[in-house]
Amino acid sequence: MKAITLGAILAVTVSAAAYAQTPAPTPAQTPSWTVPPESARCPSKWGATDERGSGNLMKPETVLNAAKLIKSGEVIELAHVLGPSMPFFGTRRFDMHIKRTFMNAGSNERGSNEEMVVSEIGQVGTQFDGFGHQTHRNSHYNCFKTEEIAQRGLFTKLGIHNTGAFITRGVLIDVAAFKGVEMLGDNYEVTVEDLEGALKKQNITLQQGDAMIVHTGWGKIYGKENARYVKSCPGLGVKAAQWLIDKNPILLGADNWPVEVSPNPDPQLSLPVHQLALVVNGVHLLENLKLDELASKQVYEFAFIMQPLKIQGGTGSTVSPVAVR
Ligand code: UVW
Numbered sequence: 001m002k003a004i005t006l007g008a009i010l011a012v013t014v015s016a017a018a019y020a021q022t023p024a025p026t027p028a029q030t031p032s033w034t035v036p037p038e039s040a041r042c043p044s045k046w047g048a049t050d051e052r053g054s055g056n057l058m059k060p061e062t063v064l065n066a067a068k069l070i071k072s073g074e075v076i077e078l079a080h081v082l083g084p085s086m087p088f089f090g091t092r093r094f095d096m097h098i099k100r101t102f103m104n105a106g107s108n109e110r111g112s113n114e115e116m117v118v119s120e121i122g123q124v125g126t127q128f129d130g131f132g133h134q135t136h137r138n139s140h141y142n143c144f145k146t147e148e149i150a151q152r153g154l155f156t157k158l159g160i161h162n163t164g165a166f167i168t169r170g171v172l173i174d175v176a177a178f179k180g181v182e183m184l185g186d187n188y189e190v191t192v193e194d195l196e197g198a199l200k201k202q203n204i205t206l207q208q209g210d211a212m213i214v215h216t217g218w219g220k221i222y223g224k225e226n227a228r229y230v231k232s233c234p235g236l237g238v239k240a241a242q243w244l245i246d247k248n249p250i251l252l253g254a255d256n257w258p259v260e261v262s263p264n265p266d267p268q269l270s271l272p273v274h275q276l277a278l279v280v281n282g283v284h285l286l287e288n289l290k291l292d293e294l295a296s297k298q299v300y301e302f303a304f305i306m307q308p309l310k311i312q313g314g315t316g317s318t319v320s321p322v323a324v325r
Contacts, residue, residue, distance in 0.1 A: 043142060052282075054249060066303035076297070076302070084221040087223065126320065131284075154316065188231070190240050206244075230257055254287065263304055
C-alpha cells in the first residue's frame with residue numbers, strides 16, 4: 001500500500017479549494033438591444049432615396065401650429081455659449097483666435113476685427129446630429145453606405161446642409177421635476193414611466209412633429225464640472241427612446257451630451273439610442289441643450305425655432321435654438 005504524503009494531501013486540498021472558487025462558465029449574454037437588420041429598416045418609411053428622415057415632418061402647417069403658441073413674444077434661448085469653458089467629448093475642440101484690429105484705408109480710420117476658429121463646428125456645444133454622424137458598421141440611415149457617400153471633404157449624401165429650418169411645436173418633458181430633484185443621478189436611465197408621469201403631471205400630450213425635449217437637470221454642471229459632465233449622464237434608455245420615436249418626433253433633445261443615458265445600463269452596448277434614432281429611424285438628436293430657464297418657468301409647450309448651419313456634407317451642426325411663447 002502506498003503511503004500518502006502530507007504534500008499530496010495539501011496539493012489536493014488547495015486545488016479543490018481553487019476549483020470551488022472558480023465561477024462556473026456563463027453562457028454568452030444576449031445584448032438587451034440589437035440593431036435591426038437592413039431588411040427590416042430599409043427603405044425608410046420616407047422612401048428609398050430619402051435623406052431627411054424626421055425632417056420630412058416640417059410642413060407649412062407645422063410652422064402655423066407653432067406660431068399659434070406664441071402669445072407673449074417671450075424668447076428663451078436654448079443654447080450654451082460657445083467658448084473656452086464648454087465641456088468636450090473625446091478629442092473635440094473649439095479654439096478661437098481673434099484677428100485683432102486691421103486699420104482700413106480711408107480718412108474715417110475704420111478698424112476691423114474678426115476671428116479664426118479651429119473647431120469641430122458640427123459636434124461641439126449645443127449641437128444637432130445629422131445622419132452622417134452614426135452608423136451600424138458601414139450602414140447609415142436608409143442604408144446609405146459610408147464608403148459610397150463619404151469623401152475626404154464631405155458627405156455627398158445625408159449632409160446637414162439638407163435639413164433646412166425647424167419651426168415646430170416644442171415640448172419640454174421635465175423628468176427631473178417629476179422625480180422631485182434638480183438633477184437626475186449620474187447614470188439614471190429615464191424610463192417610459194418617467195415620460196408618461198412627467199407628461200401627465202404637466203397635462204401635455206405629444207403630437208407628431210413635436211421637438212420632444214427631455215429635462216434631466218444635467219445641464220446644471222455644464223461648464224462647471226466638465227469632467228463629470230462627459231464621464232456619464234442621466235438620459236433616455238432604449239425603451240423610453242423607442243416610446244418617443246413611436247410618437248413621430250421631428251427630433252429628440254436633452255440637456256446632456258448624448259440625449260441618452262451613458263454608460264448604457266447594458267455594458268455590452270455603446271450609445272444604442274444614437275443608432276436607434278439616427279440610423280434605424282432617421283430621427284435627429286439635439287444635444288447639450290440649455291433648459292434651465294424653460295424648466296424654472298415651467299414652459300412646457302412653445303414654438304421651437306432652429307436653423308442648423310449649412311455646412312455642406314457635415315455630420316452635424318452647432319446650433320442656437322430658441323423657444324418662443
Ligand atoms: C458621440 O458621437 C459619441 O457623441 P454625440 O453625438 O453625443 O456628440
